[in-house]
Amino acid sequence: MSIRRTGRLFVPFFLFILASCSSGIEDAGLPQELYRQAREHSRKGEYRQALSCYARGLEGEDLSHPSLEAVVALNEKRSLEGLTGSYAEAFTTTALLSGLPEGTLTDSLRNALLLDRSRWLGELGRLKEAADALDGLRSPLPEVQLEQASYALRGGFIDRAEGIYRGLVDSERDPIIQMHAWSGLMQCGARRPGVVENDLLEMARKIVALSGRVMSTKERPVERVQALRHAASSLQLTQKHRRDASFLLFRALSIAGEAGRPFLEEVLRLESNAAIVRKEEPFRESASYFDMKNMPYAEAMALFMLSGSDGVDPEEMTKALQGGFIAARDAAPLWPRPWMRQLETQALFRLNGLLLTNSRIFEIFDAAQQSSMLNLSRALLRRADLFSPKGAEPDSVMAEVRTLLQDMGGLRQRKVEMLVNAGGEERRRVTDRSLNMKHGRLLELLSTLRASHPVAAEALSLNPVTLRTVQHALKDDEVAVAPVFSDSLAALLVIGRRSVQIASSRLPFDSEHPAAAIASRLHRELAASASPEAMRGGEWEWFTRSMEGPARDAVKNYRRVIVVSDALLPLHLWSGVGDPASGRQVSFLRSFRELVILRANAALPPAASEICFYGAEDHDGAAAHKMYFPRDRVFVLWKAYGDEDLEAMKREIGESMQETVSGAAALQALRRDDPQKWAAVSVYGAQ
Numbered sequence: 001m002s003i004r005r006t007g008r009l010f011v012p013f014f015l016f017i018l019a020s021c022s023s024g025i026e027d028a029g030l031p032q033e034l035y036r037q038a039r040e041h042s043r044k045g046e047y048r049q050a051l052s053c054y055a056r057g058l059e060g061e062d063l064s065h066p067s068l069e070a071v072v073a074l075n076e077k078r079s080l081e082g083l084t085g086s087y088a089e090a091f092t093t094t095a096l097l098s099g100l101p102e103g104t105l106t107d108s109l110r111n112a113l114l115l116d117r118s119r120w121l122g123e124l125g126r127l128k129e130a131a132d133a134l135d136g137l138r139s140p141l142p143e144v145q146l147e148q149a150s151y152a153l154r155g156g157f158i159d160r161a162e163g164i165y166r167g168l169v170d171s172e173r174d175p176i177i178q179m180h181a182w183s184g185l186m187q188c189g190a191r192r193p194g195v196v197e198n199d200l201l202e203m204a205r206k207i208v209a210l211s212g213r214v215m216s217t218k219e220r221p222v223e224r225v226q227a228l229r230h231a232a233s234s235l236q237l238t239q240k241h242r243r244d245a246s247f248l249l250f251r252a253l254s255i256a257g258e259a260g261r262p263f264l265e266e267v268l269r270l271e272s273n274a275a276i277v278r279k280e281e282p283f284r285e286s287a288s289y290f291d292m293k294n295m296p297y298a299e300a301m302a303l304f305m306l307s308g309s310d311g312v313d314p315e316e317m318t319k320a321l322q323g324g325f326i327a328a329r330d331a332a333p334l335w336p337r338p339w340m341r342q343l344e345t346q347a348l349f350r351l352n353g354l355l356l357t358n359s360r361i362f363e364i365f366d367a368a369q370q371s372s373m374l375n376l377s378r379a380l381l382r383r384a385d386l387f388s389p390k391g392a393e394p395d396s397v398m399a400e401v402r403t404l405l406q407d408m409g410g411l412r413q414r415k416v417e418m419l420v421n422a423g424g425e426e427r428r429r430v431t432d433r434s435l436n437m438k439h440g441r442l443l444e445l446l447s448t449l450r451a452s453h454p455v456a457a458e459a460l461s462l463n464p465v466t467l468r469t470v471q472h473a474l475k476d477d478e479v480a481v482a483p484v485f486s487d488s489l490a491a492l493l494v495i496g497r498r499s500v501q502i503a504s505s506r507l508p509f510d511s512e513h514p515a516a517a518i519a520s521r522l523h524r525e526l527a528a529s530a531s532p533e534a535m536r537g538g539e540w541e542w543f544t545r546s547m548e549g550p551a552r553d554a555v556k557n558y559r560r561v562i563v564v565s566d567a568l569l570p571l572h573l574w575s576g577v578g579d580p581a582s583g584r585q586v587s588f589l590r591s592f593r594e595l596v597i598l599r600a601n602a603a604l605p606p607a608a609s610e611i612c613f614y615g616a617e618d619h620d621g622a623a624a625h626k627m628y629f630p631r632d633r634v635f636v637l638w639k640a641y642g643d644e645d646l647e648a649m650k651r652e653i654g655e656s657m658q659e660t661v662s663g664a665a666a667l668q669a670l671r672r673d674d675p676q677k678w679a680a681v682s683v684y685g686a687q
Helices: 014-022 031-044 048-057 068-083 087-098 107-123 127-136 142-154 158-171 175-191 200-216 221-235 237-257 262-277 278-294 294-306 313-328 338-357 360-383 396-421 425-452 455-459 469-474 514-528 538-557 592-598 621-628 645-660 664-675
Strands: 478-485 490-496 500-504 562-563 583-588 611-615 633-637 681-684
Touching: 014 611, 031 048, 031 068, 031 478, 031 621, 048 068, 048 425, 068 087, 068 107, 087 396, 107 127, 107 142, 107 396, 107 469, 127 142, 142 158, 142 175, 142 490, 142 621, 175 200, 175 221, 200 221, 200 237, 200 592, 221 455, 221 611, 221 681, 237 262, 262 278, 262 294, 262 490, 278 294, 278 396, 294 313, 294 338, 313 338, 313 360, 338 360, 338 478, 338 514, 360 396, 360 455, 360 469, 360 478, 360 490, 360 500, 360 621, 396 538, 425 455, 455 592, 455 621, 469 490, 469 592, 478 538, 478 592, 490 538, 490 645, 500 538, 514 538, 583 664, 611 621, 611 645, 621 681, 633 645, 645 664, 664 681
Parallel strands: 478 562, 562 583, 583 681, 611 633
Antiparallel strands: 478 490, 490 500, 633 681
């Protein structure tokens, strides 16, 4: 989880903070003097020192009858906490301000509290709460309603988003607001067909019709540009209007240039080139620009786009893709937009295709590791809430680590929102500095954390592993199997203690069976079927014909199989791989890093453990839980179960585990006795 371009020594800075608010000043304890010092520190960018001064000054205030100075200081403190990504403190100060006696706050300040709280919640991925927070505004402006609708849409609350956008279409005469509203409605219709009464092409025509009025507006250049960007992203949902989208983006680029907005102009240069033209040189320039600005995820997006240009040769394409994953790994947003996820997936498929074609095994391993490390980083930050003490006793180190992870996740999201919104770049330096400071504090805490939670401490360091390290972690009778997909090719990377090989599929992916849809389709089929034998004529039958034979041949000399894959695939059901007759134990992991960490810490001191279940479609839960609490026995469910069924399954697994400490061995015994019942349950881990 390292932050790029850091080489500084992270030393405890709280000693300097405390000294800075009192040195050489006799009346430093007076609130007014402390507030003055706080503002001076803030003006210099010394935000932590400023916050310390505000906190000391407010200790001397009576907030049951707050003075104007106290209210101003609280608001300034709240703003600095939000600016530096100290989210819990910002929420606490916001609540303190909101709870002051009635009449203390002006309407404009109350609105500011709600707007900032909503934005911070959005950065933390709490999208429903972000939308709900804006309900407290009286007569919100249309721009605020658009923001609320955006949160609802991103959070999957399509009906709510549609209602807001529809209201703006019907009530607003401003063409800029109307264009935003129709663009939002079009995205609602694409996400859930039928939720909007208009079809996509009809809405696209309305957007195109509005574009002339928006472009001819004489003032508000940034608002016009943002409306055109939103419209273009929606028009690209239909093949028929992609050229219209390209035209709007190039017009927006021209307006941004005339307005003298260099960051907005650079983002538009990337977007306009990506729409249709896709020339390689603008992508190279964009990647270089974002690298210079220390925006590694934006750089990765530009490199991924470069790899899809027609004029790029295979060698440059490979380097661009590999460089993109390296740049993105420690900077990827926790809550990426759909187009970002799509670019990541396409980039991995494209890279795998290049490497599989030439059987470049070591680079195939590295590509799999870079992608899985990116997703493991996301999982550990998104599910930082899991890292809480199980007993009644509080754990101050765990609490601080958890807070740091949540703050770092929000700040990473904030940096990527600068790309999404093509704005806010003026906060980038503060965001970078806050990320570096929080990461430095995390590194300090990991040395303490290793004594009590060695696996979590090692996981949070997120150091990459080598192929040889993975081989050393395996036992002689174990094999790690990693599916490797491209748009057309499919294979298994098969790693044993003394050998590495590629097992190619018998059938290629095609338009009827696309690689990007394989995991979700298999999950749906397995969840809906009574047994694996009942999954005939669908994706499972095709996937089995394609890969079961190569997989069976690859694992025939091993007793244990560890499937390593970002998207979990039910390979344990294949005949001769993990079915009860094979006698093999099969477990799952999402990354090679997890395998190495768990094996290095296999001899943990005895302690209480729990049995936990996570759905196969949950991309974070199982991995984060196993890294935070490795003693727990974590199981993957391939279909939904009720609470009573889950409790019964826990009891049966617990009874089976009395004969063995291995969850995989316990589940193997249960499957041997009742194959149909336990086919939809798998072990997560490396037991």
